[in-house]
Amino acid sequence: MEKRHIISILVENKFGVLARVAGLFSGRGYNIESLTVNSTDKHDVSMMTIVTYGDDRIIEQIIKQLRKLINVLKVRDLTSYNHIERELVLVKVYVTQKYRSDIYNMVNTFRGNVVDITPESMVIEITGDNDKLQAFIELVRPYGIIELIRSGCLAIGRGSKATSEMEKLKQSHNNK
Amino acid sequence: MICSGGEIVIDCLKRNGVDVIFSYPGGSLTGFYDTLFDSDLKHILPRHEQGGAHAADGYARATGKIGVCMATSGPGATNLVTGIGTAYMDSVPMLVITGQVVSNLIGGDAFQEADIVGITRPIVKHSYLVTDVKDLADTMNEAIHIATTGRPGPVLVDIPKDVFAAKVKYEPNGRIHLAGYQPNTEGHPMQVKKLLKTLETAKKPVIFIGGGVKVSKGATEELIKFAHAVNVPVVSSFMGLSGYPATDSQWIGWLGMHGNYASNMAVTESDFIIAIGTRFTDRSTGRLDRFAKNARIAHIDIDPSSISKTVDIEIPVVGDSYNVLQMINKYLDDYKWDKCRQERDEWFETVKGWDKEKPFSYKFSDKIIKPQYVIETLYKVTGGDAIIATDVGQHQMWTGQFYKYKFPRQFLSSGGMGTMGYGLPAAMGAKIGRPDKEVFCVSGDGGILMNMQELTTCVQYRVGVKTVIINNKFLGMVRQWQQLFFNKKYSDTCLEVQPDFVKLAEAYGCIGMRAEKVADVEAVLRESLKIKDRPVLMDFVCDREENVYPMVPAGASIDEMIIR
Numbered sequence: 157m158e159k160r161h162i163i164s165i166l167v168e169n170k171f172g173v174l175a176r177v178a179g180l181f182s183g184r185g186y187n188i189e190s191l192t193v194n195s196t197d198k199h200d201v202s203m204m205t206i207v208t209y210g211d212d213r214i215i216e217q218i219i220k221q222l223r224k225l226i227n228v229l230k231v232r233d234l235t236s237y238n239h240i241e242r243e244l245v246l247v248k249v250y251v252t253q254k255y256r257s258d259i260y261n262m263v264n265t266f267r268g269n270v271v272d273i274t275p276e277s278m279v280i281e282i283t284g285d286n287d288k289l290q291a292f293i294e295l296v297r298p299y300g301i302i303e304l305i306r307s308g309c310l311a312i313g314r315g316s317k318a319t320s321e322m323e324k325l326k327q328s329h330n331n332k
Numbered sequence: 333m334i335c336s337g338g339e340i341v342i343d344c345l346k347r348n349g350v351d352v353i354f355s356y357p358g359g360s361l362t363g364f365y366d367t368l369f370d371s372d373l374k375h376i377l378p379r380h381e382q383g384g385a386h387a388a389d390g391y392a393r394a395t396g397k398i399g400v401c402m403a404t405s406g407p408g409a410t411n412l413v414t415g416i417g418t419a420y421m422d423s424v425p426m427l428v429i430t431g432q433v434v435s436n437l438i439g440g441d442a443f444q445e446a447d448i449v450g451i452t453r454p455i456v457k458h459s460y461l462v463t464d465v466k467d468l469a470d471t472m473n474e475a476i477h478i479a480t481t482g483r484p485g486p487v488l489v490d491i492p493k494d495v496f497a498a499k500v501k502y503e504p505n506g507r508i509h510l511a512g513y514q515p516n517t518e519g520h521p522m523q524v525k526k527l528l529k530t531l532e533t534a535k536k537p538v539i540f541i542g543g544g545v546k547v548s549k550g551a552t553e554e555l556i557k558f559a560h561a562v563n564v565p566v567v568s569s570f571m572g573l574s575g576y577p578a579t580d581s582q583w584i585g586w587l588g589m590h591g592n593y594a595s596n597m598a599v600t601e602s603d604f605i606i607a608i609g610t611r612f613t614d615r616s617t618g619r620l621d622r623f624a625k626n627a628r629i630a631h632i633d634i635d636p637s638s639i640s641k642t643v644d645i646e647i648p649v650v651g652d653s654y655n656v657l658q659m660i661n662k663y664l665d666d667y668k669w670d671k672c673r674q675e676r677d678e679w680f681e682t683v684k685g686w687d688k689e690k691p692f693s694y695k696f697s698d699k700i701i702k703p704q705y706v707i708e709t710l711y712k713v714t715g716g717d718a719i720i721a722t723d724v725g726q727h728q729m730w731t732g733q734f735y736k737y738k739f740p741r742q743f744l745s746s747g748g749m750g751t752m753g754y755g756l757p758a759a760m761g762a763k764i765g766r767p768d769k770e771v772f773c774v775s776g777d778g779g780i781l782m783n784m785q786e787l788t789t790c791v792q793y794r795v796g797v798k799t800v801i802i803n804n805k806f807l808g809m810v811r812q813w814q815q816l817f818f819n820k821k822y823s824d825t826c827l828e829v830q831p832d833f834v835k836l837a838e839a840y841g842c843i844g845m846r847a848e849k850v851a852d853v854e855a856v857l858r859e860s861l862k863i864k865d866r867p868v869l870m871d872f873v874c875d876r877e878e879n880v881y882p883m884v885p886a887g888a889s890i891d892e893m894i895i896r
Contacts, residue, residue, distance in 0.1 A: 172453070172461075179454055180454075216640065217637065217641060220637035224635070225512070226457075226478060226513045
C-alpha cells in the first residue's frame with residue numbers, strides 16, 4: 157500500500173549531489189512531493205529532506221539506491237521514528253482595514269506572524285505540519301489569496317538517541 | 333615535485349596498475365597528448381570513441397583489471413555514452429576520462445562543450461569534474477578505487493584543458509577519503525548459517541549464479557567445491573555464463589528467455605534457490621508473479637539494492653561472492669547433509685532427465701549452414717578454450733547455447749544493455765589484455781557494421797581477433813519476433829543490401845574468408861586458427877530464417893517455453 161514517507165538524507169556538500177539525488181528519483185520513476193536542502197552545522201555536510209510516496213518495496217529500493225550514491229553519508233526513513241515535522245508558508249492575503257483584526261485573531265490562534273501590511277494586503281507566516289498549514293490556508297481563502305509560497309518539509313527525530321553525534325558530544329563535554 | 337595535470341593523470345594510472353589506455357585525441361586533450369608522447373604508457377588509438385569504450389570494457393571483462401578509455405570534450409565524450417551505459421549495466425570496472433573545455437568557458441556553450449557529467453549521471457557509478465589541479469591526484473585515486481571495488485562500474489573524470497596544463501606540487505600518496513562509500517564485502521555469518529540450515533532440509537535445491545560470480549576472483553572454485561559437497565544443480569543467468577564450467581557434472585544450463593528447458597523447469601519446481609551475484613532481471617525471471625513460486629530464496633550479492641528489488645528474498649547475504657562462498661564452505665561440516673540425501677539425489681536425476689529430454693538442439697542440414705552448427709564447430713576447433721565476445725541478437729543467444737564455457741571471464745557479451753556493435757571492439761580489448769588466448773568475436777551481419785572501423789585498429793596493433801559473422805541477411809532476432817508475434821510482417825529487418833564482407837576485410841588489411849557450404853565451415857574456422865599476425869573476418873552464409881529456441885515469450889512465465 158502506498159504511504160507517505162519522510163526520507164532524511166545526510167550528504168557531502170559536493171558538486172552535483174542534488175542532481176544525483178533528484179536524478180535518481182526521476183530516472184527510476186519515484187515521486188518527490190517536496191524536497192528541502194541546506195547545510196547542517198558543518199559547512200561541508202548538508203541535509204536533504206524528501207517527502208515521497210510508495211509501497212514498502214519502493215521505499216526500500218529508494219533507501220538502498222540512495223545509500224549507493226557515493227556522496228550520501230546517511231539515509232533514514234523518519235516515518236518509522238517518532239519525529240517532529242515542520243513546513244513554512246508565506247501567504248499574501250487581500251485584506252482592507254475592515255477585516256484586519258479578524259485576520260490577526262486567526263494568525264494568533266495558529267501561532268503565526270504578520271510580517272507585512274499594506275492598505276490592501278497582509279503577508280502572514282505560519283509554521284507547522286502539513287495539516288495545520290492546510291487548515292490555515294482554507295481559513296483565509298475566502299478573503300482572497302494574492303500569492304502563496306510553501307517550503308518543503310523539514311523533519312527531525314525526537315529524543316537524544318537518533319544520531320551518533322550524541323556520543324561524540326558527550327565525550328567532548330566530559331573532556332572539558 | 334612539480335608536475336602538470338597531464339603528468340599526474342599518467343602517474344596515477346601507472347601507480348594503479350594501468351598499462352594500456354584506449355583513447356582518441358581532440359582539442360581539449362592536445363596538452364595531455366603532448367605529455368603522453370613522452371611517457372611509456374601504452375596507448376591504443378581506436379577509430380571511433382565508442383570502439384575505445386567497448387575495448388576498455390572488453391579488456392576489463394577479460395582480465396579483471398580496470399579498463400581505461402579517454403576522449404575529448406563534446407562529441408568525443410558523447411560518443412562514449414553507449415560504451416559507458418554498457419559497462420554500467422554489466423558492472424564492468426572502467427575509468428572514463430574526458431577532456432573538457434577550458435574552465436572559464438564552461439557553461440558558455442563553447443566549441444565542443446558538452447556537460448558530460450550531466451549526460452552520463454544515470455549510467456555511471458560515480459563521476460567528477462575536476463576544477464582544481466590540486467584535487468586531481470586524489471580524484472584519480474578515488475575514481476579507480478570506486479570503479480574496482482564493491483559492485484564494479486564505470487567512473488567518469490571530466491578534466492578541463494587548463495587543468496591538464498596547470499602545474500602543481502605533486503606527491504604520490506594514493507590517498508582516498510570517501511566517507512560515504514564502504515562496500516560490505518564480508519557476508520554476515522548468521523545469514524550464511526541460516527542459508528545452510530535451510531539447505532540442510534531442502535529437497536529440490538538449485539544454485540542460480542549471475543555475472544557476480546565470474547568477476548569475483550576465486551568464487552568459481554569455491555562454488556564448484558560447494559555444489560559438489562551438497563550435490564546441488566547449478567544454473568546461471570545469461571551474464572553468469574562461464575562463471576561455472578559447463579563441462580562439470582553439476583552444471584545444468586542457463587535460465588530465462590532463451591535458456592534451456594531443464595534450467596527453467598528446475599527453478600520453477602525448486603523449493604530452495606541459492607542465488608549468487610545476480611539481479612533477477614526480466615530476461616531471467618520471465619513473468620514475476622509466477623517465478624519460482626514454490627521456492628524459498630537466499631540471495632548473496634555485494635549490492636544491497638539488488639536484493640529484493642524484483643523478487644522477494646527470504647535470506648539476504650550482503651557480500652562478495654568469493655568471501656561468502658568461502659564462508660559457506662568453512663561451515664559446511666557443521667550441518668548434516670544426509671538428512672534429505674535421497675530426495676536430493678532423486679531431484680538431481682529429475683533435472684538431468686529434463687535436460688536429456690529437451691536439450692538445446694537444432695535440425696542439422698547438409699545443404700544449408702545452420703548458425704548453431706557454426707557455433708558448435710567453433711567450440712570443437714577451439715577446444716572450448718577461446719575467449720568469446722558477441723554482439724547482440726540471435727547469434728548472441730546461439731553463442732550462449734552451443735559453446736561450452738570452461739573458465740570465468742571467457743564469455744563477454746552485453747547482457748544488460750544489449751548493445752549491438754559491442755563484439756568486435758570488446759574482442760579487441762580482450763585480445764590486448766589476454767594475448768595468450770584465442771579471441772573470437774561472434775557477430776551478425778547487422779551488428780558487425782556498427783563498429784567495423786576497429787578492424788583498422790586491430791591491423792595497426794597486430795591484434796589477431798577472429799570475427800565470425802552469422803550472416804542471415806536479417807536483423808534476425810527482431811525478424812523472429814515479427815514472425816512469431818507480428819504475423820510475419822518483416823518491417824525493415826531485411827538486410828539484403830550488404831557489403832561484400834570478404835572484400836571489405838581485405839580492404840582493411842585483414843584476411844577475409846567465406847563459407848557458403850556446410851562442408852566449408854570447419855575448414856574456414858581451422859584455417860583462421862593458423863593466422864596469427866592479423867585479424868580474420870569470416871562470413872558464414874547461413875539459413876536465413878532459423879529461430880532461437882527455446883523461447884519464453886515476453887510476459888510469459890519461464891516454464892511456458894516455446895520449444896520449437
